[in-house]
Amino acid sequence: xxxxxxxxxxxxxxxxxxxxxxxxxxxxxxxxxxxxxxxxxxxxxxxxxxxxxxxxxxxxxxxxxxxxxxxxxxxxxxxxxxxxxxxxxxxxxxxxxxxxxxxxxxxxxxxxxxxxxxxxxxxxxxxxxxxxxxxxxxxxxxxxxxxxxxxxxxxxxxxxxxxxxxxxxxxxxxxxxxxxxxxxxxxxxxxxxx
Numbered sequence: 513x514x515x516x517x518x519x520x521x522x523x524x525x526x527x528x529x530x531x532x533x534x535x536x537x538x539x540x541x542x543x544x545x546x547x548x549x550x551x552x553x554x555x556x557x558x559x560x561x562x563x564x565x566x567x568x569x570x571x572x573x574x575x576x577x578x579x580x581x582x583x584x585x586x587x588x589x590x591x592x593x594x595x596x597x598x599x600x601x602x603x604x605x606x607x608x609x610x611x612x613x614x615x616x617x618x619x620x621x622x623x624x625x626x627x628x629x630x631x632x633x634x635x636x637x638x639x640x641x642x643x644x645x646x647x648x649x650x651x652x653x654x655x656x657x658x659x660x661x662x663x664x665x666x667x668x669x670x671x672x673x674x675x676x677x678x679x680x681x682x683x684x685x686x687x688x689x690x691x692x693x694x695x696x697x698x699x700x701x702x703x704x705x706x
Contacts, residue, residue: 524596609646612685620644620652627680631656634672636664638698644684652684654691659698666695 572578608617627642638659645653654677660669673693681689 520596609652609684609687618684620646623680623684624654626683627654627656627676630676630679631658631673634669634676636661636669637673644680646687650687652687652689654680654689655694656691657694657696659696662698664697669695 608619609623610617621644624642624644627644628640631637631640631642638661640659641657643653643655645655647653656673656677658669658673660666677689677691677693681691
């Protein structure tokens with residue numbers, strides 16, 4: 513779902529940027545100094561041209577399909593953009609998760625910070641980053657990214673990291689947790705002499 517949301521956001525931003533770029537180019541081209549150097553096919557804005565001539569607009573308005581189509585498209589686009597804008601305000605990390613004890617909740621970010629602290633304390637781990645993403649139906653996704661010290665074997669830290677993720681799964685007891693663990697090696701940093 514996150515990938516689809518990112519793709520939609522990038523598409524919307526790219527389309528909006530392209531529209532603004534074209535509108536800016538059109539506005540810049542209407543300047544008298546630039547307008548003289550434009551190609552012959554470029555629309556001439558100095559003669560008060562409009563997108564639809566008044567006769568053509570009156571002809572379209574007399575058609576039975578024109579007004580309902582314009583209204584439906586306008587309402588549909590408004591609702592689509594409103595839904596998209598409200599979706600941007602909702603974040604998975606801001607919601608609270610209910611725990612089995614009555615009245616107890618925890619923020620996913622707090623659980624992620626606790627998992628990060630526990631995993632960083634494992635010997636041979638250079639640094640970690642955890643994300644807890646609540647999903648529908650009492651499900652959680654725990655993404656744990658671990659960078660190992662340069663000479664540490666993954667087999668040496670996996671049992672301890674499994675214990676950390678099992679502890680996190682136990683802490684989020686009513687939720688079914690799906691854990692994704694990604695291991696990387698911290699690079700050998702050679703000192704540079706200048």
